[in-house]
Amino acid sequence: KAGVTQTPRYLIKTRGQQVTLxxxxxxxxxxVSWYQQTPGQGLQFLFEYFxxxxxxxxxxxxxxxxxxxxxxxxxxxxxxxxxxxxALYLCASxxxxxxxxxxxxxxxxxxxxxxx
Amino acid sequence: xxxxxxSLFLSVREGDSSVINCTYTDSSSTYLYWYxxxxxxxxxxxxxxxxxxxMKQDQRLTVLLNKKDKHLSLRIADTQTGDSxxxxxxxxxxxxxxxxxxxxxxxxxx
Numbered sequence: 001k002a003g004v005t006q007t008p009r010y011l012i013k014t015r016g017q018q019v020t021l022x023x024x025x026x027x028x029x030x031x032v033s034w035y036q037q038t039p040g041q042g043l044q045f046l047f048e049y050f051x052x053x054x055x056x057x058x059x060x061x062x063x064x065x066x067x068x069x070x071x072x073x074x075x076x077x078x079x080x081x082x083x084x085x086x087a088l089y090l091c092a093s094x095x096x097x098x099x100x101x102x103x104x105x106x107x108x109x110x111x112x113x114x115x116x
Numbered sequence: 117x118x119x120x121x122x123s124l125f126l127s128v129r130e131g132d133s134s135v136i137n138c139t140y141t142d143s144s145s146t147y148l149y150w151y152x153x154x155x156x157x158x159x160x161x162x163x164x165x166x167x168x169x170x171m172k173q174d175q176r177l178t179v180l181l182n183k184k185d186k187h188l189s190l191r192i193a194d195t196q197t198g199d200s201x202x203x204x205x206x207x208x209x210x211x212x213x214x215x216x217x218x219x220x221x222x223x224x225x226x
Binding site: 004006031033035042043045050055090092094096101103104105107108109110 | 147149151156157158159160161164166204206208212213214215216217218219
Protein backbone atom coordinates (compact mmCIF):
# COMPACT_ATOMS: atom_id res chain seq x y z
CA LYS A 1 0.00 0.00 0.00
CA ALA A 2 1.48 3.35 -1.02
CA GLY A 3 2.45 5.71 1.79
CA VAL A 4 1.67 9.37 2.25
CA THR A 5 3.01 11.39 -0.67
CA GLN A 6 3.95 15.03 -0.41
CA THR A 7 4.90 17.30 -3.27
CA PRO A 8 7.07 19.15 -3.91
CA ARG A 9 9.84 17.86 -1.64
CA TYR A 10 11.87 21.06 -1.81
CA LEU A 11 11.05 24.57 -2.88
CA ILE A 12 12.51 28.05 -2.60
CA LYS A 13 10.37 31.16 -2.55
CA THR A 14 10.92 34.83 -1.83
CA ARG A 15 9.19 36.98 0.75
CA GLY A 16 5.72 38.07 -0.26
CA GLN A 17 5.11 35.15 -2.58
CA GLN A 18 2.61 32.42 -1.92
CA VAL A 19 3.05 28.64 -1.98
CA THR A 20 0.82 25.59 -2.31
CA LEU A 21 1.83 22.20 -0.96
CA UNK A 22 0.11 18.94 -1.77
CA UNK A 23 -0.49 15.76 0.20
CA UNK A 24 -1.94 12.46 -0.98
CA UNK A 25 -2.91 10.26 1.98
CA UNK A 26 -2.83 6.51 2.26
CA UNK A 27 -5.69 4.96 0.33
CA UNK A 28 -8.75 4.72 2.57
CA UNK A 29 -7.56 7.39 4.97
CA UNK A 30 -10.00 10.28 5.21
CA UNK A 31 -8.16 12.49 7.68
CA VAL A 32 -5.19 14.63 6.72
CA SER A 33 -3.28 16.74 9.23
CA TRP A 34 -0.58 19.31 8.55
CA TYR A 35 2.34 20.19 10.80
CA GLN A 36 5.09 22.79 10.61
CA GLN A 37 8.49 21.72 11.90
CA THR A 38 11.23 24.22 12.69
CA PRO A 39 14.38 23.86 14.80
CA GLY A 40 13.20 26.50 17.24
CA GLN A 41 9.51 25.63 17.62
CA GLY A 42 9.52 21.89 17.06
CA LEU A 43 6.46 20.23 15.57
CA GLN A 44 3.44 22.52 15.50
CA PHE A 45 -0.05 21.49 14.45
CA LEU A 46 -1.55 23.57 11.64
CA PHE A 47 -4.91 21.96 10.87
CA GLU A 48 -6.73 18.71 10.24
CA TYR A 49 -9.20 17.93 7.47
CA PHE A 50 -11.70 15.11 7.49
CA UNK A 51 -14.18 14.46 4.68
CA UNK A 52 -13.41 17.83 3.06
CA UNK A 53 -14.08 19.77 6.29
CA UNK A 54 -11.60 21.39 8.62
CA UNK A 55 -12.09 19.56 11.89
CA UNK A 56 -9.27 20.98 14.01
CA UNK A 57 -7.10 24.04 13.75
CA UNK A 58 -3.87 25.09 15.40
CA UNK A 59 -2.76 28.57 16.33
CA UNK A 60 -1.46 29.95 13.05
CA UNK A 61 -2.35 33.20 11.27
CA UNK A 62 -4.89 33.31 8.49
CA UNK A 63 -2.10 33.33 5.90
CA UNK A 64 -2.05 29.57 6.42
CA UNK A 65 -4.99 27.80 4.87
CA UNK A 66 -5.86 24.39 3.57
CA UNK A 67 -8.46 22.34 1.85
CA UNK A 68 -9.31 18.75 1.16
CA UNK A 69 -10.77 17.25 -1.96
CA UNK A 70 -13.33 14.50 -2.36
CA UNK A 71 -10.56 11.95 -2.97
CA UNK A 72 -9.04 12.95 0.43
CA UNK A 73 -6.03 14.64 -1.14
CA UNK A 74 -5.21 17.85 0.65
CA UNK A 75 -3.43 21.08 -0.12
CA UNK A 76 -2.14 23.77 2.14
CA UNK A 77 -1.43 27.31 1.07
CA UNK A 78 0.70 29.98 2.65
CA UNK A 79 0.23 33.49 1.34
CA UNK A 80 2.49 36.52 1.74
CA UNK A 81 5.45 34.42 2.76
CA UNK A 82 7.73 35.59 5.55
CA UNK A 83 11.27 34.49 6.35
CA UNK A 84 9.95 32.72 9.45
CA UNK A 85 7.80 30.44 7.30
CA UNK A 86 10.92 28.54 6.28
CA ALA A 87 10.29 25.08 7.65
CA LEU A 88 9.61 21.45 6.94
CA TYR A 89 5.89 21.00 6.36
CA LEU A 90 4.68 17.55 7.22
CA CYS A 91 1.44 15.94 6.29
CA ALA A 92 0.01 12.90 8.08
CA SER A 93 -3.02 10.76 7.44
CA UNK A 94 -5.24 8.46 9.49
CA UNK A 95 -8.59 6.81 8.99
CA UNK A 96 -9.94 9.72 10.98
CA UNK A 97 -12.50 7.66 12.83
CA UNK A 98 -12.71 9.02 16.35
CA UNK A 99 -12.77 6.41 19.15
CA UNK A 100 -11.48 3.74 16.79
CA UNK A 101 -8.37 2.54 18.51
CA UNK A 102 -4.83 3.75 18.10
CA UNK A 103 -5.59 5.55 14.85
CA UNK A 104 -1.92 5.92 14.07
CA UNK A 105 -0.72 8.99 12.19
CA UNK A 106 1.29 8.04 9.11
CA UNK A 107 3.58 10.82 7.95
CA UNK A 108 4.86 11.82 4.56
CA UNK A 109 8.48 12.76 3.96
CA UNK A 110 7.65 16.47 4.08
CA UNK A 111 8.02 19.53 1.91
CA UNK A 112 10.99 21.69 2.81
CA UNK A 113 10.23 25.35 2.16
CA UNK A 114 12.95 27.98 2.14
CA UNK A 115 11.90 31.61 2.05
CA UNK A 116 14.58 34.10 0.93
CA UNK B 117 -3.63 23.11 27.64
CA UNK B 118 -2.13 19.73 26.98
CA UNK B 119 1.64 19.53 27.08
CA UNK B 120 4.25 16.88 26.37
CA UNK B 121 7.82 17.31 27.56
CA UNK B 122 11.06 15.49 26.74
CA SER B 123 14.71 16.12 27.35
CA LEU B 124 16.25 17.47 24.16
CA PHE B 125 19.48 15.48 23.93
CA LEU B 126 20.81 12.04 24.83
CA SER B 127 24.18 10.47 24.01
CA VAL B 128 24.97 6.80 24.46
CA ARG B 129 27.73 4.41 23.42
CA GLU B 130 27.06 1.83 20.75
CA GLY B 131 25.88 -1.41 22.37
CA ASP B 132 24.51 0.31 25.48
CA SER B 133 20.82 0.76 26.25
CA SER B 134 19.15 4.11 25.61
CA VAL B 135 16.28 5.37 27.71
CA ILE B 136 14.27 8.31 26.42
CA ASN B 137 11.79 9.84 28.83
CA CYS B 138 8.59 11.79 28.30
CA THR B 139 6.03 13.39 30.58
CA TYR B 140 2.54 14.54 29.60
CA THR B 141 -0.21 16.45 31.30
CA ASP B 142 -3.45 15.21 29.71
CA SER B 143 -5.05 12.66 32.03
CA SER B 144 -7.54 11.71 29.31
CA SER B 145 -4.83 10.39 26.97
CA THR B 146 -5.95 7.15 25.38
CA TYR B 147 -2.86 6.18 23.43
CA LEU B 148 0.78 7.23 23.63
CA TYR B 149 3.19 6.94 20.76
CA TRP B 150 6.86 6.98 19.94
CA TYR B 151 7.97 8.24 16.57
CA UNK B 152 11.46 8.36 15.05
CA UNK B 153 12.70 10.99 12.61
CA UNK B 154 15.89 10.53 10.63
CA UNK B 155 17.57 13.49 8.90
CA UNK B 156 15.57 14.83 5.98
CA UNK B 157 12.68 12.46 6.54
CA UNK B 158 9.20 12.48 8.01
CA UNK B 159 8.23 10.84 11.27
CA UNK B 160 8.10 7.06 11.38
CA UNK B 161 5.97 5.26 13.95
CA UNK B 162 8.05 3.04 16.23
CA UNK B 163 5.45 1.80 18.66
CA UNK B 164 2.44 2.84 20.70
CA UNK B 165 0.82 1.81 23.95
CA UNK B 166 -2.75 1.92 25.15
CA UNK B 167 -3.19 3.94 28.31
CA UNK B 168 -4.41 1.01 30.40
CA UNK B 169 -1.19 -0.94 29.78
CA UNK B 170 2.00 -0.40 31.70
CA MET B 171 4.51 -2.09 29.43
CA LYS B 172 4.92 -3.12 25.83
CA GLN B 173 7.91 -4.87 24.29
CA ASP B 174 8.72 -5.08 20.62
CA GLN B 175 12.10 -6.60 19.77
CA ARG B 176 14.73 -4.12 20.99
CA LEU B 177 12.12 -1.59 22.09
CA THR B 178 10.46 -1.52 25.51
CA VAL B 179 7.85 1.07 26.39
CA LEU B 180 7.00 1.73 30.02
CA LEU B 181 3.99 3.77 31.05
CA ASN B 182 3.37 5.13 34.53
CA LYS B 183 -0.11 6.55 34.20
CA LYS B 184 -0.22 7.85 37.77
CA ASP B 185 2.89 10.00 37.18
CA LYS B 186 2.03 10.60 33.51
CA HIS B 187 5.47 9.34 32.55
CA LEU B 188 6.36 7.38 29.44
CA SER B 189 9.73 5.95 28.52
CA LEU B 190 11.27 4.22 25.53
CA ARG B 191 14.16 1.87 26.08
CA ILE B 192 16.27 0.80 23.10
CA ALA B 193 18.42 -2.21 23.86
CA ASP B 194 21.82 -2.70 22.19
CA THR B 195 21.73 0.77 20.63
CA GLN B 196 23.29 0.98 17.17
CA THR B 197 24.58 3.92 15.14
CA GLY B 198 21.51 3.54 12.92
CA ASP B 199 19.38 4.45 15.93
CA SER B 200 20.78 7.99 15.85
CA UNK B 201 17.73 10.16 15.17
CA UNK B 202 15.18 12.41 16.85
CA UNK B 203 12.56 10.57 18.92
CA UNK B 204 9.15 12.12 19.50
CA UNK B 205 6.71 11.20 22.18
CA UNK B 206 3.04 11.93 21.41
CA UNK B 207 -0.29 11.48 23.10
CA UNK B 208 -3.82 11.28 21.77
CA UNK B 209 -7.01 12.07 23.63
CA UNK B 210 -10.49 10.62 23.04
CA UNK B 211 -10.86 12.77 19.97
CA UNK B 212 -8.44 13.02 17.13
CA UNK B 213 -6.09 15.42 18.91
CA UNK B 214 -2.43 14.49 18.89
CA UNK B 215 0.10 16.43 20.94
CA UNK B 216 3.80 15.95 20.26
CA UNK B 217 6.78 16.58 22.48
CA UNK B 218 9.78 18.62 21.30
CA UNK B 219 11.77 15.52 20.40
CA UNK B 220 14.90 13.99 21.91
CA UNK B 221 17.97 13.91 19.70
CA UNK B 222 19.74 10.60 20.29
CA UNK B 223 23.42 10.45 19.37
CA UNK B 224 25.07 7.05 19.34
CA UNK B 225 28.83 7.17 19.76
CA UNK B 226 31.00 4.39 18.32
